Amino acid sequence: MSLTLLTYLVVGFTFALYIAIAIATRASSTKDFYVADAGVHPIANGMATAADWMSAASFISMAGLIALSYNGYGGSVFLMGWTGGYVLLALLIAPYLRKYGKYTVPDFIGERYYSDTARVVAVICLILCSVTYVIGQMKGVGVAFSRFLETDYETGLGIGMFIVFFYAVVGGMKGITYTQIAQYVVLITAYTIPAIFISLQLTGNPFPQLGLGSTLAGSDVYLLDKLDMILVDLGFQEYTTTLRGSTLNMMAFTASLMIGTAGLPHVIIRFFTVPSVAAARRSAGWALVFIAILYTTAPAIAAMARLNIVDTMQQSDGQALLVEDRPAWFENWEQTGLLKVEDLNGDGRIEYTADPETNELTKLDNDILVLANPEIAQLPNWVIALVAAGGLAAALSTAAGLLLAISSAISHDLLKSTYMPSISEKAELRASRIAMAAAVLGAGYLGLNPPGFAAGTVALAFGLAASSLFPALLMGIFARGVNREGAVAGMLAGISVTLLYVFQHKGIMFIPGTSFLGGMSPNWFFGIEPNAFGVVGAVVNFVVAFSVSRVSAPPPNEVAELLDFLHEPSAPAPKAPPGASH
Amino acid sequence: MADDKNVARRQLFAAKVRSLMLRLLIVWFVVSFGFGILLVEPLNEIRLGGYKLGFWFAQQGSIFIFIALIFIFSSVMSRLERDYVDGGKESRK
Numbered sequence: 195m196s197l198t199l200l201t202y203l204v205v206g207f208t209f210a211l212y213i214a215i216a217i218a219t220r221a222s223s224t225k226d227f228y229v230a231d232a233g234v235h236p237i238a239n240g241m242a243t244a245a246d247w248m249s250a251a252s253f254i255s256m257a258g259l260i261a262l263s264y265n266g267y268g269g270s271v272f273l274m275g276w277t278g279g280y281v282l283l284a285l286l287i288a289p290y291l292r293k294y295g296k297y298t299v300p301d302f303i304g305e306r307y308y309s310d311t312a313r314v315v316a317v318i319c320l321i322l323c324s325v326t327y328v329i330g331q332m333k334g335v336g337v338a339f340s341r342f343l344e345t346d347y348e349t350g351l352g353i354g355m356f357i358v359f360f361y362a363v364v365g366g367m368k369g370i371t372y373t374q375i376a377q378y379v380v381l382i383t384a385y386t387i388p389a390i391f392i393s394l395q396l397t398g399n400p401f402p403q404l405g406l407g408s409t410l411a412g413s414d415v416y417l418l419d420k421l422d423m424i425l426v427d428l429g430f431q432e433y434t435t436t437l438r439g440s441t442l443n444m445m446a447f448t449a450s451l452m453i454g455t456a457g458l459p460h461v462i463i464r465f466f467t468v469p470s471v472a473a474a475r476r477s478a479g480w481a482l483v484f485i486a487i488l489y490t491t492a493p494a495i496a497a498m499a500r501l502n503i504v505d506t507m508q509q510s511d512g513q514a515l516l517v518e519d520r521p522a523w524f525e526n527w528e529q530t531g532l533l534k535v536e537d538l539n540g541d542g543r544i545e546y547t548a549d550p551e552t553n554e555l556t557k558l559d560n561d562i563l564v565l566a567n568p569e570i571a572q573l574p575n576w577v578i579a580l581v582a583a584g585g586l587a588a589a590l591s592t593a594a595g596l597l598l599a600i601s602s603a604i605s606h607d608l609l610k611s612t613y614m615p616s617i618s619e620k621a622e623l624r625a626s627r628i629a630m631a632a633a634v635l636g637a638g639y640l641g642l643n644p645p646g647f648a649a650g651t652v653a654l655a656f657g658l659a660a661s662s663l664f665p666a667l668l669m670g671i672f673a674r675g676v677n678r679e680g681a682v683a684g685m686l687a688g689i690s691v692t693l694l695y696v697f698q699h700k701g702i703m704f705i706p707g708t709s710f711l712g713g714m715s716p717n718w719f720f721g722i723e724p725n726a727f728g729v730v731g732a733v734v735n736f737v738v739a740f741s742v743s744r745v746s747a748p749p750p751n752e753v754a755e756l757l758d759f760l761h762e763p764s765a766p767a768p769k770a771p772p773g774a775s776h
Numbered sequence: 777m778a779d780d781k782n783v784a785r786r787q788l789f790a791a792k793v794r795s796l797m798l799r800l801l802i803v804w805f806v807v808s809f810g811f812g813i814l815l816v817e818p819l820n821e822i823r824l825g826g827y828k829l830g831f832w833f834a835q836q837g838s839i840f841i842f843i844a845l846i847f848i849f850s851s852v853m854s855r856l857e858r859d860y861v862d863g864g865k866e867s868r869k
Contacts (some may be wrong), residue, residue, distance in 0.1 A: 267816075270834035274808045277839045281804045283844040285797050287788030289853075403836060407825040434831045435820065444813050472854050479846035486839050493835040763789055763857040 198576045201342050204579040205586060208380050209357055212590070215376055216361030216369040217283055224623050228297035228602050234371055234467040240480025243372045243464045245378035245587070246595035247490055248483070249327075250334025251652050252276070253381060253588035258560025261496035265431055267437030269496065271447040271726075277482060278448070278456025287456055287664075288465040288759045290671045292474035297466065298599075299663065301457040301608040306756060308749065309678040310612050315685050317603045319662040320459045322689075325640070327460075327655040328596040332641025334589035340581035341530060341565065343750075348642060354590060355638040362594045363630045365502030370594045371467060377587035382487055384584025387577055389491045390566040392498050395571060402494030421501045430549035433497065443722050444670030450728035454656030455666030460599040462594075471764040499563040502570050507546040507555065512556075514543040523569035532559035536758040538574030597637060601629035622726065653725040654696060661731025663686035671741055674757055688735030695731075696724045782864075789860050796852055800845050808838045 221227040234242070260269025294302050300320060304313025332351060339350020352399050361369045386402075393405030397417060422432045439446050455461065464481075465474045506524070507515050517537055527533045534557030535544050546555040565585075568577040605626035610617055616623065662685045669676040669684075676684075722730065811819055816830030824832050 267831055267834060269833075270812060273835050274812055276839050277842050278804065278808050281800070281842050281845050285800060285849055406836075407827040407832070409826065418826050418828075418831075434828050435816075441813060445809055448808065448813065472850070472857070475846070475850035475853060479843060479850055482839075482843050482846055486843055490836050490839055761790060761793075762786075763860040 197578060198344060200575050201579040201582050204576070204598075205343065205583045208376075208583045208587065211376055212357060212361055212373045215372045217364040219368045219372045221366035221368045221623075224297075224370045224619055224626065227623055227626050228606065229463070229466040230366075230368040230371045232467060234469075236468050236473040236477035237480050237713075239371070239464060239473075239477045240374055240482075241378045241484050242467075243461065243477070243481035244363050244375035244484035244488075245374040245381065245591035246464055247276075247461055247485060247592070248381065248588055249592035249652070250331055250338070250585060252488065252492075253385060254334065254338070254347075254585050256565050257492045257495040257499065258361045258563040259710075260493060261500040261563055262558060262560050264438050265425075265436045266433035266497065266500075267436055268444070269493070271438060271444055271451065273489055273493060275448045275451025275454060277485060279452040280478055280482040280485070282452060282456035283461070284475055284482075285467075286671065287462060287667055287763055288474045288478055289471045291462060291667070292465050292468065293471045293760050293764060294756075295466075297463075298602050298606050299462055299667070300603055301611065301685050303663075303666055303670060303681070304607065304611060306753065307666075307678045308753065309682065312666075312678055312682050312685075313607055313612060315682055316663065316666065317607050319658065319689055320603050321600055323458065323655040323658040324460060324596045324600045325637075326658070327458075327652060328593055328600070328637045330652045331589045331593035331596065332637050335593070336641060337584060338582060338585040338589060341578075342585075349527045351638060351641050354586070354593075355634055355641075358590055358594050358597065359631065359634045362597055364632065365629050366626070366630075367598055369465060370598055371464075373594070374591045377591040378484060380580075380587040381584040382484070384580040384587075385419075385564075386489055386491055386582065388571055388573060389498075391573055392502070392567060393494060393570045396498055397502070402498070403490045406494040406497055417501065418497060419763035421497055421504075424501070424504050424508070428546060429616055431710075433500070439723060443726055445553045446722045446729050447726035450660050450726050450732075451656055453732055454658075454660035454728050457659035457662075458655070458666065459603075459659075459663065460595040462604070462667075463599055464595070481562050495563060495567065499567055499570065503558070504546065506570075507544060517544060520544075523566055526569065527562060527566050531557070532562050532565070533557060536771040578760045593637065597630060597633045600633045601626055604629040604633075657692045657696065657725065657728035657731065658689055660728030661692040661735055665732050665735040665739065669736070671757075671760060673740075674754060675743055675748065676739050677743045677746060677749045679746040680739040680741075683742045684735040684739030687738040688731040691734045692727055692731030695727045724762060785860065785863060789856065792856055793853070796849065796856075800849055803841065804845055807833060807841045810836050 200346075221230075223231070225231050256272060260266065260272065263269075266272070271411035291302055294305075296302060296305075300313045300316035301646050303316040304310065307313075311764070332354070335354030336347040339353065340347045343350065345353075361373050365373070389402040390400050393402040394400050396410060397405040397408040398411045399408050401406040406417065410420060418434055422434055425431070425433055438447065465477060468474050468477050499763050506521065508513060509519075517535065524533065528535065533555070536554055536556045537544065538552065538554050539545075544554045545552055547553045565581065568581055603629075605622060609625055665688060666681050666685050669681065811830060812834035816834065819830035819833065820828035822829040826835075
């Protein structure tokens with residue numbers, strides 16, 4: 195059977211599964227639509243959260259980002275940042291918002307700061323960060339289709355939109371939850387199988403997490419030592435020690451990703467779907483378990499695939515690879531444009547070096563590391579088909595979660611809570627379906643015509659969430675004295691400072707040539723790169739919010755009552771029967 | 777009197793929660809920002825198999841510890857809440 199046919203079969207089967215789940219679990223009330231009737235088991239919600247969270251970027255690009263763009267150790271910012279945020283979420287945010295018990299993040303901000311203005315500002319921040327995020331997912335769907343199924347980008351995007359449209363509009367949160375669980379299973383299988391085989395081939399250890407710290411099969415040289423040595427020989431810096439920028443930049447980058455993670459609405463609302471506060475805490479732990487399976491495998495794929503590639507480029511006699519000796523996978527991926535070779539000095543060999551003047555592997559795309567893995571490891575075709583289905587599952591599950599966050603902000607926070615309070619339950623459910631349909635179409639349109647700023651999208655989403663929503667939520671839960679004026683001023687100040695810094699270095703709306711301080715690192719504030727700036731925006735938010743609160747009227751008594759309620763010990767989960775583990 | 781007692785119990789509960797959070801967040805900071813970034817160079821002198829220890833914390837160890845922190849938080853909080861409710865029953869006797 196040809197690879198393309200097999201890929202169609204595997205991807206077609208997974209899509210049929212998602213649709214079947216959506217029909218079986220369709221939403222019949224607004225509570226179903228927004229929070230799946232708060233009846234999701236904590237482990238199931240953990241799995242759904244993991245799929246919601248891990249996007250096309252985590253699945254396809256992260257390993258390459260770590261290994262190539264950030265040269266190994268520098269990429270740790272993503273690994274620690276995108277997992278450490280869950281500790282903040284589990285300790286400081288999710289249990290309290292679950293206790294609050296309403297449907298959306300702006301709901302809480304509106305009530306806690308007793309203000310429609312605060313609610314609308316939160317909706318704007320939410321839409322800004324979710325829309326920038328969803329564009330990346332729609333592009334991921336189009337790209338995955340065009341690479342694996344040989345359709346063009348537009349067709350791929352159209353099919354992806356149709357699938358999301360179907361299960362998100364029909365199923366709401368309930369349908370999304372159960373399809374996300376299926377999507378998690380597909381994506382984690384697709385990610386780990388090639389990793390296990392590569393680890394086995396290189397080190398003899400089936401666990402990539404252990405293989406990364408093992409010796410190479412048939413020798414007593416450690417894999418990471420060998421990688422460091424080869425890269426230094428080729429003129430690169432050491433894999434295991436090279437900083438990204440400075441120590442301060444790495445701290446700021448990690449912190450921005452952590453607090454951005456804990457402030458992303460599409461992740462937070464997942465914790466509204468479990469039955470109790472205790473379940474929300476436990477569920478965050480499970481979410482991180484399921485996320486960690488991929489996130490601890492990714493650095494192993496990064497190092498192992500990089501080693502495989504440099505090994506391919508070096509022949510056993512120490513000479514560079516002959517152009518005509520390129521393996522089949524190499525030529526396959528050259529056709530997609532992700533790999534490019536130019537024999538600059540005409541010696542018939544491909545020299546891979548750190549020096550752009552002499553490097554003849556002129557293009558080595560980050561995505562290659564995950565996408566070409568099965569072929570490099572000479573795995574059967576069904577594994578390649580599975581990787582295609584996995585990449586699509588990652589993109590679709592994240593897109594659906596984001597679209598739900600956007601549509602519920604519109605139908606619930608703008609219509610029901612702010613502008614049309616008299617709307618009936620039935621009409622609100624219909625409005626939420628219409629908002630969802632509009633959000634899917636809007637996201638599809640932006641995927642087809644990506645605006646100029648799409649290049650930096652996902653990183654920007656974290657900066658925006660970190661600088662606007664996370665501080666507003668944290669102060670809303672823990673700082674009794676912060677009032678309406680403080681919260682609104684803080685959110686606006688935080689998000690403006692972050693946007694301004696990103697725009698001044700990367701161009702207004704990322705339009706090339708409009709950056710007024712240049713993208714150059716000498717102009718960076720204490721050497722902090724724009725993607726790492728969210729934490730500075732968050733500090734600005736806190737300072738402004740506390741200062742403004744001090745000079746304006748204190749919050750009314752209802753706020754103190756709300757906080758008393760949030761911090762009240764909730765009814766404990768029934769004691770587990772003897773012998774049962776928790 | 778009963779009210780005073782309840783207020784005191786609530787304050788004790790809140791203090792216990794705060795101290796639990798603080799301790800867990802200190803560990804959270806130390807394993808990631810501390811071991812993974814600030815102290816990475818001295819820790820890299822120590823080896824864990826083929827891993828330099830600082831590198832291991834940055835790419836593997838911190839993640840495992842994060843998971844443990846959340847489950848510890850979840851189980852200690854459940855215990856604190858159970859104690860609080862049990863204590864409430866006793867004081868009504």
